[in-house]
Amino acid sequence: MSFDLSVFSNKNIILAVTGGIAAYKSAILVRRLKDYGFNVRVVMTHGAQAFITPLTFQALSGNPVHTELLDPEAEAGMGHIELARWADLVLVAPASCNTIAKFAAGLADDLLSTLYLATKAPVWVAPAMNQQMWAAKPTQRNLNTLVEDGVHVIMPEAGSQACGDVGLGRMPEPEDLAEQVKNYFHQAQRAIAEKFGLLAGKRVVITAGPTREAIDPVRYISNHSTGKMGFAIAAACYSAGAKVTLLAGPVSLDTPNGVRRINVSSAIKMLDESMHQLEEGCDVFIATAAVADYRVAEVAEHKIKKAGDELNVSLVKNPDIVATIAQQSKRPFMVGFAAETRNVEEYAAGKLVAKKLDMIACNDVSRADIGFASDQNAMTVFFAEQYQMEKRDLEKASKQEIAQQLVEAIHDALNHKIEPV
Numbered sequence: 464m465s466f467d468l469s470v471f472s473n474k475n476i477i478l479a480v481t482g483g484i485a486a487y488k489s490a491i492l493v494r495r496l497k498d499y500g501f502n503v504r505v506v507m508t509h510g511a512q513a514f515i516t517p518l519t520f521q522a523l524s525g526n527p528v529h530t531e532l533l534d535p536e537a538e539a540g541m542g543h544i545e546l547a548r549w550a551d552l553v554l555v556a557p558a559s560c561n562t563i564a565k566f567a568a569g570l571a572d573d574l575l576s577t578l579y580l581a582t583k584a585p586v587w588v589a590p591a592m593n594q595q596m597w598a599a600k601p602t603q604r605n606l607n608t609l610v611e612d613g614v615h616v617i618m619p620e621a622g623s624q625a626c627g628d629v630g631l632g633r634m635p636e637p638e639d640l641a642e643q644v645k646n647y648f649h650q651a652q653r654a655i656a657e658k659f660g661l662l663a664g665k666r667v668v669i670t671a672g673p674t675r676e677a678i679d680p681v682r683y684i685s686n687h688s689t690g691k692m693g694f695a696i697a698a699a700c701y702s703a704g705a706k707v708t709l710l711a712g713p714v715s716l717d718t719p720n721g722v723r724r725i726n727v728s729s730a731i732k733m734l735d736e737s738m739h740q741l742e743e744g745c746d747v748f749i750a751t752a753a754v755a756d757y758r759v760a761e762v763a764e765h766k767i768k769k770a771g772d773e774l775n776v777s778l779v780k781n782p783d784i785v786a787t788i789a790q791q792s793k794r795p796f797m798v799g800f801a802a803e804t805r806n807v808e809e810y811a812a813g814k815l816v817a818k819k820l821d822m823i824a825c826n827d828v829s830r831a832d833i834g835f836a837s838d839q840n841a842m843t844v845f846f847a848e849q850y851q852m853e854k855r856d857l858e859k860a861s862k863q864e865i866a867q868q869l870v871e872a873i874h875d876a877l878n879h880k881i882e883p884v
């Protein structure tokens with residue numbers, strides 16, 4: 464499970480393809496950019512169309528391909544000025560010597576060169592050409608001009624070339640290019656979030672998933688928690704500008720982008736790591752983990768052998784992690800969760816007081832459509848009395864959307880807003 468998908472659905476990329484054998488790689492590049500959620504429109508020069516057809520790019524991008532400057536029909540659809548304004552990034556890959564020269568000279572004799580002059584979006588070029596053409600003085604001179612003009616030049620790679628030469632001039636692999644684009648937008652988003660996000664400047668620690676309590680070296684006690692809610696909250700906190708550490712029990716989930724993950728197994732280990740994080744500095748502590756209430760009193764050193772009809776294992780109570788952290792003198796803003804099958808609100812409100820929390824989110828796990836393994840959730844959030852905030856019902860939605868609403872609730876409580884439902 465990844466939390467990156469469709470993150471970039473509001474970002475528009477123009478992929479400009481010029482004439483060169485590397486144009487075939489651009490077909491895969493469109494796929495990868497689409498996989499990351501970008502909207503992609505392809506512009507092709509006449510030279511590019513000698514290597515690959517517009518139809519290929521139309522099918523892959525899901526958009527009409529732009530090839531002509533002076534075509535009234537195309538201009539009526541999305542004209543070159545509109546196209547230039549639409550783009551959040553123009554990526555020219557492969558970029559031929561000819562296009563680089565046109566950009567450097569400021570020519571405007573076809574759609575792409577005109578677009579280059581008309582766009583305010585950042586322009587990236589990925590030159591791909593014969594090694595001798597790459598090294599040629601005019602090419603290098605033109606590239607220097609582009610760099611001076613603020614264009615980002617993605618260096619070609621060395622290797623064997625389609626023409627039989629060996630040297631610099633190969634376009635990087637499409638996966639690498641797509642990743643560079645993704646990282647660029649991630650960094651830009653992160654910079655904005657760190658300044659203006661709801662949790663900008665906050666350090667957040669989140670416990671997630673189940674814990675695993677050993678019986679012997681090969682067996683353990685655990686539960687069905689998948690960690691999905693905690694991981695979604697970690698992603699939402701990061702998107703809100705926080706520095707996020709995720710203390711994850713054994714789960715099979717990808718680490719959300721930008722989040723520091725520390726894997727732990729038992730409740731004792733989770734508590735140890737939580738205390739350690741507290742020492743490092745923590746503004747908000749969010750306990751989503753389904754911590755095992757009991758652990759085995761004495762873990763057997765060797766595998767317990769089958770013997771007799773009964774086996775008695777003695778259990779002792781685990782520490783309550785969230786309550787322990789809440790008791791510390793320099794305590795963060797404490798958020799707990801309650802999963803109940805009945806009297807949901809009454810029990811949750813009781814835990815809020817008993818564990819000295821600032822906020823508790825509770826859900827009814829007797830409902831099959833939400834909770835544990837489901838991708839959806841619905842919750843009611845209560846705040847400690849001193850916040851004078853009304854309880855909030857978070858209607859059934861994806862765990863990502865619920866996580867976003869929880870971030871808003873934390874932000875509001877941190878700012879002591881009084882917000883009636």
Ligand code: C5P
Nearest residue numbers: 750751752754782783784785799800801
């Ligand atoms: O008491 P209960 O397990 O229902 O409380 C749930 C809340 O307490 C959750 O936020 C859970 O992560 C936290 N908890 C904990 N350590 C425990 C048990 C629960 O942090 N040992």
